[in-house]
Amino acid sequence: MAVTRLFGASVKRREDPRLITGRGSYTDDIKLPGMVYMAILRSPFGHARINRIDTAAARRHPGVHAVYTAEDLEGKVNPMPCVWLLPDSDIKNPDFPVLAKGTTRFTGDAVAAVVADDPYVARDALDLIEVDYDSLPAVVDEVQAMQEGAPQLHEIAPNNVNFHWKFATGDAATALRDAEVTIKQRFIQQRLVPNAMETRGAVASWNPGSEELLLYVTSQNPHIARFVFSLVNGIPENKIRVISRDVGGGFGSKIDFYGGDALTIFASQQLGRPVKWIEDRRENFVATIHGRAQTHDAEMSATRDGKITGLKVTSYANMGAYVTSGPGPGVPTWLFALIVPGCYTIPNYACDVYGVFTNTTPTSAYRGAGRPEAAYLIERMVDLLSDELGMDPVEVRRKNFIPADAFPYTTAGTLLYDSGNYQGTLDKLLEMIDYEGFKREQAQARDQGRYLGLGLSTYVEVCGLAPSKAAGAMGFQGGLWENATVRMLASGKVVVLTGTSPHGQGEETTFAQIVAEDLGVPVEDVDVVHGDTGAISMGWGTYGSRTTAVGGTAIRLANLKIIEKAKKLAAHRLEASAEDIAFDQGRFYVKGSPQKAETIQNIALHANLAWDLPEGMTPGLEEQSFHDPTNFTFPFGAHACVVEVDAETGEVKINRYIAVDDVGVVINPMIVDGQVHGGVAQGIGQALYEHAIYDDTGNLITGSMLDYTVPNATQIPFIETERTETPCPHNFTGAKGVGETGTIASSQAVVNAVVDALTPLGIRHIDMPLRPERVWRAMEAAKAGQANGQTGQ
Amino acid sequence: MRQTIRVKVNGVERENAVEPRLLLVHYLRETLNLTGTHVGCDTGQCGACTVQVNGEAIKSCMMLAVQANGSEITTVEGLASGGAYHPIQQAFWDLHGLQCGFCTPGMMMAAVGILKRNPNPTDAEIREQLEGNLCRCTGYQNIVAAVQSAAAAMREAGVTQPAQVHSGAAGE
Numbered sequence: 023m024a025v026t027r028l029f030g031a032s033v034k035r036r037e038d039p040r041l042i043t044g045r046g047s048y049t050d051d052i053k054l055p056g057m058v059y060m061a062i063l064r065s066p067f068g069h070a071r072i073n074r075i076d077t078a079a080a081r082r083h084p085g086v087h088a089v090y091t092a093e094d095l096e097g098k099v100n101p102m103p104c105v106w107l108l109p110d111s112d113i114k115n116p117d118f119p120v121l122a123k124g125t126t127r128f129t130g131d132a133v134a135a136v137v138a139d140d141p142y143v144a145r146d147a148l149d150l151i152e153v154d155y156d157s158l159p160a161v162v163d164e165v166q167a168m169q170e171g172a173p174q175l176h177e178i179a180p181n182n183v184n185f186h187w188k189f190a191t192g193d194a195a196t197a198l199r200d201a202e203v204t205i206k207q208r209f210i211q212q213r214l215v216p217n218a219m220e221t222r223g224a225v226a227s228w229n230p231g232s233e234e235l236l237l238y239v240t241s242q243n244p245h246i247a248r249f250v251f252s253l254v255n256g257i258p259e260n261k262i263r264v265i266s267r268d269v270g271g272g273f274g275s276k277i278d279f280y281g282g283d284a285l286t287i288f289a290s291q292q293l294g295r296p297v298k299w300i301e302d303r304r305e306n307f308v309a310t311i312h313g314r315a316q317t318h319d320a321e322m323s324a325t326r327d328g329k330i331t332g333l334k335v336t337s338y339a340n341m342g343a344y345v346t347s348g349p350g351p352g353v354p355t356w357l358f359a360l361i362v363p364g365c366y367t368i369p370n371y372a373c374d375v376y377g378v379f380t381n382t383t384p385t386s387a388y389r390g391a392g393r394p395e396a397a398y399l400i401e402r403m404v405d406l407l408s409d410e411l412g413m414d415p416v417e418v419r420r421k422n423f424i425p426a427d428a429f430p431y432t433t434a435g436t437l438l439y440d441s442g443n444y445q446g447t448l449d450k451l452l453e454m455i456d457y458e459g460f461k462r463e464q465a466q467a468r469d470q471g472r473y474l475g476l477g478l479s480t481y482v483e484v485c486g487l488a489p490s491k492a493a494g495a496m497g498f499q500g501g502l503w504e505n506a507t508v509r510m511l512a513s514g515k516v517v518v519l520t521g522t523s524p525h526g527q528g529e530e531t532t533f534a535q536i537v538a539e540d541l542g543v544p545v546e547d548v549d550v551v552h553g554d555t556g557a558i559s560m561g562w563g564t565y566g567s568r569t570t571a572v573g574g575t576a577i578r579l580a581n582l583k584i585i586e587k588a589k590k591l592a593a594h595r596l597e598a599s600a601e602d603i604a605f606d607q608g609r610f611y612v613k614g615s616p617q618k619a620e621t622i623q624n625i626a627l628h629a630n631l632a633w634d635l636p637e638g639m640t641p642g643l644e645e646q647s648f649h650d651p652t653n654f655t656f657p658f659g660a661h662a663c664v665v666e667v668d669a670e671t672g673e674v675k676i677n678r679y680i681a682v683d684d685v686g687v688v689i690n691p692m693i694v695d696g697q698v699h700g701g702v703a704q705g706i707g708q709a710l711y712e713h714a715i716y717d718d719t720g721n722l723i724t725g726s727m728l729d730y731t732v733p734n735a736t737q738i739p740f741i742e743t744e745r746t747e748t749p750c751p752h753n754f755t756g757a758k759g760v761g762e763t764g765t766i767a768s769s770q771a772v773v774n775a776v777v778d779a780l781t782p783l784g785i786r787h788i789d790m791p792l793r794p795e796r797v798w799r800a801m802e803a804a805k806a807g808q809a810n811g812q813t814g815q
Numbered sequence: 816m817r818q819t820i821r822v823k824v825n826g827v828e829r830e831n832a833v834e835p836r837l838l839l840v841h842y843l844r845e846t847l848n849l850t851g852t853h854v855g856c857d858t859g860q861c862g863a864c865t866v867q868v869n870g871e872a873i874k875s876c877m878m879l880a881v882q883a884n885g886s887e888i889t890t891v892e893g894l895a896s897g898g899a900y901h902p903i904q905q906a907f908w909d910l911h912g913l914q915c916g917f918c919t920p921g922m923m924m925a926a927v928g929i930l931k932r933n934p935n936p937t938d939a940e941i942r943e944q945l946e947g948n949l950c951r952c953t954g955y956q957n958i959v960a961a962v963q964s965a966a967a968a969m970r971e972a973g974v975t976q977p978a979q980v981h982s983g984a985a986g987e
Contacts (some may be wrong), residue, residue, distance in 0.1 A: 044851015270917030526915030
């Protein structure tokens with residue numbers, strides 16, 4: 023199929039007109055007749071025993087319809103299920119009850135719920151619930167939680183170990199023992215709060231007559247929600263319709279399923295009327311999943327001339343108080359460990375991961391999910407190795423890159439990288455940044471006592487999440503295929519149904535481009551429907567940069583079937599055989615006679631009228647396809663960050679940020695650039711600003727936007743973007759996915775730049791976030807001659 | 816204890832009896848069904864709820880409905896006029912200034928406020944003055960470009976005031 027007109031065009035987004043006029047329909051915008059409002063009382067303690075809950079005053083409060091505690095749910099609402107059961111590990115999954123039974127295990131653990139006429143009244147009534155708690159000792163740090171004598175969260179998980187999971191290729195221990203050079207570093211991946219601008223929430227409407235549930239929920243994967251809540255609330259899956267139309271950002275946090283949603287459904291069933299529950303931001307900070315929160319001990323071995331021979335990683339992953347109903351256990355294991363070797367030929371590799379329970383909000387997927395942690399680790403280690411060897415970081419990377427002619431390439435992570443040219447993106451980057459020129463500028467700056475630095479990140483990610491077989495092998499309790507229906511109406515307009523669930527990524531436009539391209543219809547005539555299980559038979563949602571790579575390919579396959587059928591009808595109408603019919607830009611004609619053509623719109627009309635179809639042809643022009651890729655995709659690239667660190671204050675200023683990415687075939691460059699900008703901003707957020715901090719009692723002291731820095735417009739620099747294009751060889755769009763690229767690539771570019779800037783002080787590493795105080799302390803300690811490795815706070 | 820307020824919202828006179836504690840954003844969203852104005856936080860940080868009250872961009876989660884009594888309010892639903900987008904809407908669309916769209920109404924209302932004070936801002940000035948509006952999707956780059964583009968369009972058209980409201984966008 024010719025890739026011509028619409029691929030590569032920056033078509034303006036189809037979703038924007040409703041969003042710029044205030045006519046979107048986010049979950050909180052839904053109002054149903056007779057709707058009442060739910061609010062949830064959450065534990066203010068990191069760890070506590072509940073002695074008694076007195077709801078009498080709340081129940082008596084005017085306007086209150088119901089108050090629920092754990093005992094009301096007994097036998098009616100099941101605990102939230104773990105959906106990622108790691109094989110070959112000793113994973114222990116304690117029940118995660120929708121309302122806490124006897125013990126609360128993190129600040130934000132749900133204790134009771136109120137349903138009232140209006141959200142203000144519901145909040146008033148929460149204040150009238152008396153809970154008698156005994157606070158218990160808490161532990162919040164993943165390394166401390168494994169120590170002897172640490173407070174224990176769950177009886178079934180001694181020493182708070184949720185799982186111990188291992189991965190190895192070759193013999194890393196021997197490589198390290200026999201190495202000419204070894205380096206070692208502990209890295210802290212600080213805890214982050216996803217902070218989608220729209221908080222979580224749901225509107226549930228139970229029809230007691232038909233026993234059907236209509237659920238509006240802000241989700242990245244409404245079909246899985248249908249399945250999960252059928253299990254949790256005991257409603258047959260075919261009696262549930264889930265709608266997630268406009269979703270105000272997710273970044274992974276809306277993959278998971280939440281007890282609050284199950285409670286909303288339960289309340290609607292109990293009351294026989296629609297119930298709405300919407301988190302406020304404070305609630306979102308404690309009740310919606312967190313990301314990262316891992317500690318990594320890394321060791322690398324190499325030859326003196328810079329060839330990496332081995333890598334060993336021990337990871338402590340903070341799972342929070344429970345395993346979430348989402349990708350939680352998959353993030354620090356499969357999604358991290360397999361991609362740690364990055365762009366490099368590393369023969370010996372071992373990774374041990376401990377999942378650890380703590381008295382904190384559960385962790386799960388936050389943009390990149392495991393892969394930013396992996397890219398950070400390997401790219402920091404390569405820079406540390408360069409420093410150790412006194413070699414240029416560019417040289418060390420060159421020496422160890424998987425060569426462009428080696429693809430497909432099986433890595434030490436046992437992944438089969440599809441295609442790549444790592445040297446190509448790095449060369450382009452070095453040219454854009456004028457690497458040699460920068461070195462001269464840096465030398466001059468150093469002479470003036472200024473701290474100027476450049477950081478590189480050459481990354482590869484595993485994206486386009488599929489195939490289902492791999493999902494099964496990894497213990498993910500779901501599939502990763504996609505489904506698409508392309509329907510041509512009698513008027514020639516096109517409806518596309520996709521099982522992916524975009525929420526800002528722009529696939530209403532990208533997918534319309536794919537269909538317009540293939541069928542030769544105007545892009546304006548294509549309408550993409552997503553996020554409605556009543557309209558779309560099945561799909562696994564939007565995450566893991568899979569939407570265009572997997573969902574887009576499913577659409578192309580449906581387009582092919584449409585063309586095949588339409589061609590037969592065109593042949594019939596043109597009185598020719600199908601083999602003699604050509605199809606070009608929406609017109610069918612007998613080869614060599616393009617002047618007499620049937621448009622695809624006219625074929626759609628006659629397929630729908632069905633007055634005169636060829637023998638054996640069924641009416642209508644609608645095709646569905648199911649697509650399960652044979653492999654992941656592997657986008658890659660090279661990013662550079664130039665910083666100056668203020669000698670007096672430690673403040674980091676980004677002077678330049680350049681992203682050279684290769685995400686395969688680009689369908690809409692404007693949208694792809696936008697994804698890179700946003701991804702990089704989140705990576706810079708982790709590198710410089712964001713940090714969720716608990717005190718020792720399990721109190722989240724950065725529990726609002728007052729205390730937690732979601733970067734604002736002054737804190738994110740202008741981002742220069744450039745691309746190379748290496749098509750994905752195993753899918754039908756050639757696209758590899760771009761949703762996570764920026765985040766996976768960027769944090770280490772910033773940190774490498776800061777460490778490079780501070781090299782004259784002998785600083786080797788500072789843990790994120792590189793806030794002025796932390797950098798200043800490291801600089802002061804270094805100046806005092808105390809710099810030896812770890813210099814974080 | 817309800818108090819009666821009279822306001823003009825997107826050009827339409829409104830009179831409602833409201834609780835004194837009702838936030839302006841909830842009055843707009845729940846009483847008037849103008850759900851284009853969003854709630855993104857509860858501490859005045861995110862700016863998703865930004866509207867114009869008497870021509871000033873304000874965060875409607877930081878104001879009580881009763882405090883707005885007697886004022887003229889413009890929400891995102893009232894930005895377009897005469898069937899045409901306001902230049903800021905056009906620019907956000909043209910330059911991909913939005914992704915999930917949740918912060919967008921507040922971002923655009925804040926931007927209109929900036930351009931009213933300073934019709935010819937630098938990129939740095941735009942970034943500084945958008946400090947009170949958070950976006951998690953775009954990295955702000957295309958938002959800044961959109962505000963610049965709208966500024967140029969408004970200068971060219973001689974528009975110095977934000978668009979006045981038109982009927983039909985006043986909710987229910």
